[in-house]
Amino acid sequence: MRFISVLLLSACALPLMLAAQTSEDRLKELGRVARAATAMVDGDVCLHIQTRRSIEFLQKQNSRDPWIASDNFDVDHAAFIQTKKTLMRLARLCPEACDANLWMPLEGNPQRIQILIRNVYEMSSFWKWGDLHQPMPEEMRRVLTTGERVTFRGKRGMVSVLAPVYDSLNNIVALVEVVSQEKRDLQENVK
Amino acid sequence: MQARDSEFRFLFVSRLAFVLAAVLGCSAGNLLTLPEHLRPDPFGGIVEADRTPGVAPARSIVLEGARSSFVSCHLLAIMPQPGEYRLDVGAFPAASGLQVELYREWFHYLPKTKNYYPDALVPIASQYQSTLPDPDNRINKQTAQAFWVDIWIPAGATPGNYRVQAVLKADGKASIVPIEVKVLAAQVPADDAVAMDHNTYGTSWLATDYPSLAASAGPDFFTSDRFFELIQAYHRVFYENRGVFHQLGYGHGGKVGPEFAPRLEGSGKNKHIVDWSLYDRHFGPLLDGSAFAKTHFGPRPIQLVYLPINPEWPASFLWWGEPGYEKEFVNVVSEMERHFREKGWTNTRFEMFFNHKKRYKAFPWDGDEARFPNDSSYMLEYDRLLKLAVPSASPVKFVFRADSSWTLTRQAKELAGVVNFWVCGQGELAYQPEVARMLKERGDTVWTYGGIPVLTEPSSHITLQVLRPWMWGIDGFVHWLATAPGPDPWFAFQGGGETLIYPGDRFGIGGPLPSIRLKLQRNAVQDLTLLNEFRGTQPIERLRAEAARRFNGTEVKDWWSPRPSYADKDPLDRTNADEGIPEGPGFHEGLDAGAWQRVRTYVLELAREVK
Numbered sequence: 001m002r003f004i005s006v007l008l009l010s011a012c013a014l015p016l017m018l019a020a021q022t023s024e025d026r027l028k029e030l031g032r033v034a035r036a037a038t039a040m041v042d043g044d045v046c047l048h049i050q051t052r053r054s055i056e057f058l059q060k061q062n063s064r065d066p067w068i069a070s071d072n073f074d075v076d077h078a079a080f081i082q083t084k085k086t087l088m089r090l091a092r093l094c095p096e097a098c099d100a101n102l103w104m105p106l107e108g109n110p111q112r113i114q115i116l117i118r119n120v121y122e123m124s125s126f127w128k129w130g131d132l133h134q135p136m137p138e139e140m141r142r143v144l145t146t147g148e149r150v151t152f153r154g155k156r157g158m159v160s161v162l163a164p165v166y167d168s169l170n171n172i173v174a175l176v177e178v179v180s181q182e183k184r185d186l187q188e189n190v191k
Numbered sequence: 192m193q194a195r196d197s198e199f200r201f202l203f204v205s206r207l208a209f210v211l212a213a214v215l216g217c218s219a220g221n222l223l224t225l226p227e228h229l230r231p232d233p234f235g236g237i238v239e240a241d242r243t244p245g246v247a248p249a250r251s252i253v254l255e256g257a258r259s260s261f262v263s264c265h266l267l268a269i270m271p272q273p274g275e276y277r278l279d280v281g282a283f284p285a286a287s288g289l290q291v292e293l294y295r296e297w298f299h300y301l302p303k304t305k306n307y308y309p310d311a312l313v314p315i316a317s318q319y320q321s322t323l324p325d326p327d328n329r330i331n332k333q334t335a336q337a338f339w340v341d342i343w344i345p346a347g348a349t350p351g352n353y354r355v356q357a358v359l360k361a362d363g364k365a366s367i368v369p370i371e372v373k374v375l376a377a378q379v380p381a382d383d384a385v386a387m388d389h390n391t392y393g394t395s396w397l398a399t400d401y402p403s404l405a406a407s408a409g410p411d412f413f414t415s416d417r418f419f420e421l422i423q424a425y426h427r428v429f430y431e432n433r434g435v436f437h438q439l440g441y442g443h444g445g446k447v448g449p450e451f452a453p454r455l456e457g458s459g460k461n462k463h464i465v466d467w468s469l470y471d472r473h474f475g476p477l478l479d480g481s482a483f484a485k486t487h488f489g490p491r492p493i494q495l496v497y498l499p500i501n502p503e504w505p506a507s508f509l510w511w512g513e514p515g516y517e518k519e520f521v522n523v524v525s526e527m528e529r530h531f532r533e534k535g536w537t538n539t540r541f542e543m544f545f546n547h548k549k550r551y552k553a554f555p556w557d558g559d560e561a562r563f564p565n566d567s568s569y570m571l572e573y574d575r576l577l578k579l580a581v582p583s584a585s586p587v588k589f590v591f592r593a594d595s596s597w598t599l600t601r602q603a604k605e606l607a608g609v610v611n612f613w614v615c616g617q618g619e620l621a622y623q624p625e626v627a628r629m630l631k632e633r634g635d636t637v638w639t640y641g642g643i644p645v646l647t648e649p650s651s652h653i654t655l656q657v658l659r660p661w662m663w664g665i666d667g668f669v670h671w672l673a674t675a676p677g678p679d680p681w682f683a684f685q686g687g688g689e690t691l692i693y694p695g696d697r698f699g700i701g702g703p704l705p706s707i708r709l710k711l712q713r714n715a716v717q718d719l720t721l722l723n724e725f726r727g728t729q730p731i732e733r734l735r736a737e738a739a740r741r742f743n744g745t746e747v748k749d750w751w752s753p754r755p756s757y758a759d760k761d762p763l764d765r766t767n768a769d770e771g772i773p774e775g776p777g778f779h780e781g782l783d784a785g786a787w788q789r790v791r792t793y794v795l796e797l798a799r800e801v802k
């Protein structure tokens with residue numbers, strides 16, 4: 001009787017254990033990719049992605065033109081493409097669909113951060129669709145100040161690992177969010 | 192198409208007389224009618240935006256229209272006391288071919304203005320029973336229920352006069368409204384004088400707007416037959432109302448909804464299409480026209496469709512600037528061309544269109560509303576790739592579309608022979624008739640884009656968007672978002688600036704409901720299409736001049752704006768705060784609800800001469 005009970009309990013627990021294992025495996029893989037991102041993403045190039053003009057407009061406000069910052073958002077094409085291609089290659093290291101997004105703090109405003117490069121699955125645990133920049137999440141602040149890799153479980157089954165990006169002076173100038181989703185929403189963000 | 196002048200006399204009775212008649216003679220129930228442009232309120236009157244001094248609901252109506260068109264009006268069931276009622280709208284003789292389609296008008300509560308406006312149209316049978324106040328609409332002290340009457344005049348109808356009665360029965364008494372339809376010999380052509388386009392993005396909103404349908408289909412909703420039938424129902428509601436429907440199938444980061452593109456496999460020279468099944472289920476009935484088989488206008492393929500092409504599809508942006516990008520793009524687009532050709536989908540224009548903006552942080556250039564000068568080189572490269580992929584003699588129609596505003600003047604010159612379908616910011620084109628002329632002269636298609644007039648604007652305002660492209664000699668107008676009614680369109684409506692349809696889910700209908708504004712737009716399109724036909728017998732300048740005079744007392748030149756001072760600035764130095772030169776009040780607050788009816792009177796004057 002006891003044997004049957006143990007068998008039944010084991011049978012019930014097995015899917016949960018497998019799910020936990022899968023989740024752990026996913027996290028490990030994302031962590032590996034995030035670690036590679038720190039090695040591969042060039043922080044000096046990242047610093048050249050947004051144009052000086054665009055940075056100056058980024059926090060401008062005009063009550064008669066609510067889109068003044070976004071209408072003037074611009075990037076250096078070469079720096080953007082070089083970094084995006086690196087991020088895309090990093091995402092190919094994930095065994096399942098994942099995105100590697102680049103985030104950078106706002107110059108002169110450490111309370112805010114912006115996503116600067118997104119990728120094809122349009123996933124992020126942090127980005128609110130359409131926001132040009134947003135308040136700095138505590139997890140990101142930790143990465144930028146300590147250099148730690150930080151794991152974050154977002155909504156709708158998203159899991160992100162955040163990793164620092166260094167420039168040639170060994171300053172942390174950006175971070176990469178490597179993100180995947182337990183069950184991908186194929187229709188989300190098609191807009 | 193119109194309550195004729197003589198019949199308007201019936202309308203010019205005072206509200207007081209109407210109320211007295213209701214109290215003295217028909218206290219049980221009173222059936223009245225209003226012409227289409229005067230929207231009723233739930234208390235027996237006309238909504239504030241459409242009110243005209245001395246005008247009130249009438250006891251009969253005469254409608255006049257050409258063949259292959261609709262004529263429309265409102266019916267009002269008025270009951271001073273709560274109770275049950277029954278409405279019965281009779282049928283025209285079968286031989287006439289005239290068909291009545293009846294809708295219950297939903298009164299939307301607008302918290303901003305704290306009043307009710309009707310818009311959503313719920314289809315009902317010609318015999319309808321309910322109570323007032325309406326238990327569903329839940330309006331305190333409601334005394335009137337409104338109904339929209341559409342009457343279809345088929346191509347084969349014999350010219351002449353036809354009559355039908357609408358009868359309201361309540362508390363054992365009957366109130367009758369005679370509806371007379373004068374059918375003219377004139378015929379509204381099948382091809383519209385201007386294309387009225389309705390845009391939307393992706394399909395995720397369908398699961399939100401149709402929770403019952405999505406729940407019944409289960410987790411596979413987005414690949415179910417019901418899902419594709421729903422999409423086709425959206426195309427159908429616009430098609431039936433002389434409109435075009437566009438659904439963009441990819442996001443700003445290049446994510447393509449699986450139902451919008453064939454499935455690809457491989458990389459570089461090995462990248463190919465491996466599965467058309469979802470694409471064909473989605474688009475097949477739209478591209479061969481079978482989705483429209485049971486409509487008044489018959490089975491015709493959709494005019495236009497977005498391709499899924501974007502910087503990340505079919506070629507991976509990883510290979511941008513490398514040989515692999517060209518290989519992936521050309522191989523896949525060539526396979527698409529072949530598939531479309533083999534299927535015989537040669538009547539629809541397939542649009543390569545870049546909607547992404549760099550502000551959404553996925554690509555370094557703006558495809559939509561380009562502003563920065565160094566973004567144009569990408570458009571030139573995609574033109575080169577498209578021309579490599581599609582044989583020049585292909586019967587499949589690929590077009591290159593660009594939505595242009597800040598840099599319209601520059602792009603129109605730089606992208607000559609590259610872009611051949613322009614969707615222009617209305618404010619930009621307004622002061623550049625020479626650009627419109629240049630684009631048209633080289634054979635390009637030219638539309639403008641903008642929003643949708645909200646419910647609280649006079650009913651005629653939606654017809655301004657129909658008339659303006661025609662006055663400008665261009666081809667169409669895009670409502671940039673026409674399927675988003677907001678979180679609660681029924682009891683806390685935000686005005687409808689982003690929708691012309693409503694989800695039918697709460698009424699147990701697995702498809703979209705049309706709206707009064709959509710019907711008014713449709714009727715204006717059919718009038719204009721008929722008016723445009725008379726350019727064969729008289730100069731179009733004369734037709735335009737008279738339409739403008741009747742619409743808002745203007746001349747054709749008033750429809751173009753003077754060149755504003757900001758036009759000479761570098762586009763990068765411009766802001767949305769730059770003020771253009773405002774149009775006259777006849778284009779805004781001074782445009783009365785009856786504006787289109789005066790144009791219609793003109794069209795009918797011409798149409799009556801047709802034998």
